Amino acid sequence: MIVSIFLRHFKIYKGINYLPISEGVGFSSIIGENGCGKSSILEALDFCFNKKGATDWPINNEAKSDGISGDNFPFIVPVFLIHKDKLRKENKQDLEQFNKAKLLSDFLWKSTFKGRGDFDKHRDELLINYDSEEYLLLFVGKKYNDPGIYFGSFHNQLTFINDKPNKIYEDSELQKYFKGFYEYINSHYSYIYIPVETDVQTYTKLETQDMQKLMDKNIQKEIENAITLKTVNQINKQLGKFVKEIEEVLEIYHYKGSHKDNLTMPDLVSKIIEAYFSIKILNKKVENSKSIPVSELSSGEKRKALIDVAYSFLIKNNDRESNIILAIDEPEASLHISNCYEQFDKLLKISKDNHQILVSTHWYGFLPIITNGSATTITKNNKNEITSTFLNLYNYRENILHSRKLHKGPLPIDYNIKSYNDLVQSIIISIMQEKPYYWIVCEGQSEKIYFDYFFEKEIKEKNLSILPVGGFKEVKKIYSYLTTPIKDPDYKINGKVFCLIDTDKERIEVSEYTKDKNLLFERLVLRKEQSILVDVNNTLMNPPTEIEDCLDPIIFYQTLQELNENYPEIRDLFLKKNLEVDEKYSANFFDLTTKEKDILKKFFDDKEGFNKILFAKKYVELAKKPFLNERSNLEWIEEIKKKLYK
Known part of the structure; x- marks a missing residue:
């Protein structure tokens, strides 16, 4: 995937700019105010992937004034992180390019040249999680108005291309060495760019290149398979016979092709596309078996349709020839704020399905809920100078605090406050709709996995959203933000929000808590062999209870059996244990000692939460x-359903 990009003199980016995009995970966001250069990053990548021969780059105006001749030329250099097994090496030609990729990667992982601090810092962060022996770090870029490959600041430093490391090589030597390398790397990816002004009706025509990338089908090949070469020959034979009959009547006249006499397969394909596919437009199904052309939808519905189409194709088709990089300008554009969460949730799901998502956005409501993604904040000062800050959203709140320390003062935008405000505003408006949304706000990703299953019907049929926010403190924060508007009599609330946390050893006091039918805040606690739900401020705190304690015991045991090969401490724990088959919940299914319970707890409480999710x-x-x-039905799950929908 793309982890960063070097830009020089492209649109607002004057001079050389290094912009980190990802730390190797699928969802990357670029946030900032209007005019700061967010969309320019996505557009630059489009030039690299889809407009390789274009000579109309939008060059920075100041750079144009200064002159872009000589060494002052614009360039775009994406930086890729690719597992070595993902590159083709089946034939001789691909294997040669693969070996060049390994040499280039080894050089970039180990380079120590001065003056590239931003790149070095980002590379060192990548090395924490990615083995340089397994993952390739590659530069594959373009220089303005030049057909060759370009490696940015490293272009004249790649000494491994010849057997004389101290020899200064000519550019022609480098271009010869890397001939075909640019095409080889890029052929592994399909880059789809959806600008904010995209016309949905034109974009979703089946014959467009982007739709064919989404479908992972080549319309021309599909048509060729349908009509076959035999059919083309038969048509030519019959038509030729017909023309000859006409010419016999005309005697001294005959028909002759201007440059060919017979139809070819491409001729028929183009006419079929024109006659069959070009007349078909995307329609949205509505009630009573009716449908509406997408061109007649509202601006927000059109934007939503674009994501729905991409989501449908990418989620349902994992067996692809190339990896998809889906880049979208402002997915929330023209959307009612109640739909923003759903829009981003779909993009998050796509990113978890081995595709890379790049978005530029003004809506920060997704920041607190991302468990695997990143945000690059772009800011521009009054001198049009660009600066960027990279945040790994896995530890979003910790990174916000760290960024404050680095800046030694307030950040340009208080992302923490704005992100929660956007998210809460989206929730409030969604539960005020005539057909309202319902929400379960829970602690972490593992809870969401369970709830997506337990509440599958409600999610599909009753507008239920499951929102993991990363710990009980964050659940409490969401509850606090929601309290005032939900209890305001001027707001007509039709939906509900159910906040749920585990029961920890330390008692939590939520000072603003009061009972409300539309906003519930409860804890899960195992009491007298029953899993029950209590108000968050209830004094009942014993025993400490997590969701893993309140699962079906048989399925819980079978799950441990499936996993224990890789976890000998868990396997040994249950070798000699009798199963308490009459118990209703997993916590009491085994007669464990205090020490043995601690072993199981340690397994679930690993630092990164990996075991819980697994x-x-x-x-x-x-x-x-x-x-x-x-x-799979659990009483406490059924109780939540009743409280949400009674």
């Missing part, structure tokens, strides 16, 4: 199997 996915996978599915 376990949750396996639990849900097993729960869906026919012989276990009938056990």
